[in-house]
Amino acid sequence: MEKKELRQRLLAERQAMSLAERTPLDRAILQRLTALPEVQAAKTILLYLDFRGEVESDGMIEACLAAGKTVCAPVTIKAERKMIPVLVSSLQELRAGAYGIREPIYHPEAVVPVTEIDLVVLPGVGFDRSGGRLGYGGGYYDRFLPTLRPDVTKIAVAYELQVVDQIPIEPHDTMLDLLVTENGVWRRV
Numbered sequence: 576m577e578k579k580e581l582r583q584r585l586l587a588e589r590q591a592m593s594l595a596e597r598t599p600l601d602r603a604i605l606q607r608l609t610a611l612p613e614v615q616a617a618k619t620i621l622l623y624l625d626f627r628g629e630v631e632s633d634g635m636i637e638a639c640l641a642a643g644k645t646v647c648a649p650v651t652i653k654a655e656r657k658m659i660p661v662l663v664s665s666l667q668e669l670r671a672g673a674y675g676i677r678e679p680i681y682h683p684e685a686v687v688p689v690t691e692i693d694l695v696v697l698p699g700v701g702f703d704r705s706g707g708r709l710g711y712g713g714g715y716y717d718r719f720l721p722t723l724r725p726d727v728t729k730i731a732v733a734y735e736l737q738v739v740d741q742i743p744i745e746p747h748d749t750m751l752d753l754l755v756t757e758n759g760v761w762r763r764v
């Protein structure tokens with residue numbers, strides 16, 4: 576169970592970081608992310624709402640809203656192991672959803688059609704520099720990513736301590752295009 580052990584080790588390392596340690600890293604990641612031409616060109620972006628010590632995402636949401644972009648975030652349907660992109664118009668209009676993750680309030684009119692999404696920013700537990708990603712093991716993004724338009728840019732954001740030489744990859748895994756950490760940006764080659 577290589578994946579399970581890697582997940583536990585990386586989660587423990589991430590949780591061990593203090594707020595004072597992560598705050599400058601969050602800022603550096605936010606700056607690198609918003610400077611990317613792909614992000615600047617995107618009109619509709621699927622972001623996430625951080626939990627369990629993921630890279631802070633509120634700043635990304637604020638920046639995208641301020642730039643006039645359409646922002647959506649996952650609403651998690653645990654029973655169906657699926658996630659739905661729902662419009663986020665403000666960080667004040669969120670509630671705690673499945674797993675205690677903050678999410679926008681689901682209304683059928685607030686669902687963003689997957690065909691409208693231009694770019695996805697993904698959290699995760701571990702990453703490698705060739706597009707591999709390790710999540711919490713729910714398979715939510717694994718099922719969701721193949722439903723997107725093929726031209727959608729998929730960007731991982733992570734602390735450098737979450738980056739390993741090689742994430743064990745399975746056939747259902749979708750490779751990510753870019754990895755952004757506090758130290759730089761890696762484009763999948």
Ligand SMILES: Nc1nc2c(c(=O)[nH]1)N(C=O)[C@@H](CNc1ccc(C(=O)N[C@@H](CCC(=O)O)C(=O)O)cc1)CN2
Pocket residue numbers: 623624625626629649651658674676698699710711712713714715716
């Ligand atoms: N911020 C954020 N939102 C997200 C995700 C994410 O990774 N980060 N997701 C990306 O997928 C989805 C939620 N995925 C999750 C998957 C599993 C567990 C979880 O707690 N799993 C159990 C045991 C694993 C299992 O069920 O087999 C656990 O860790 O205790 C939590 C969230 C949708 N929203």
Ligand SMILES: Nc1ncnc2c1ncn2[C@@H]1O[C@H](COP(=O)(O)OP(=O)(O)OP(=O)(O)O)[C@@H](O)[C@H]1O
Pocket residue numbers: 708709710711712713714715716717718745747748
């Ligand atoms: N497209 C799919 N259809 C059905 N089951 C899937 C699919 N993709 C993944 N799964 C299943 O979901 C489970 C979790 O997969 P995996 O460990 O890759 O998740 P993860 O990438 O860590 O999690 P997440 O995407 O939620 O962050 C596995 O048991 C896998 O078989």
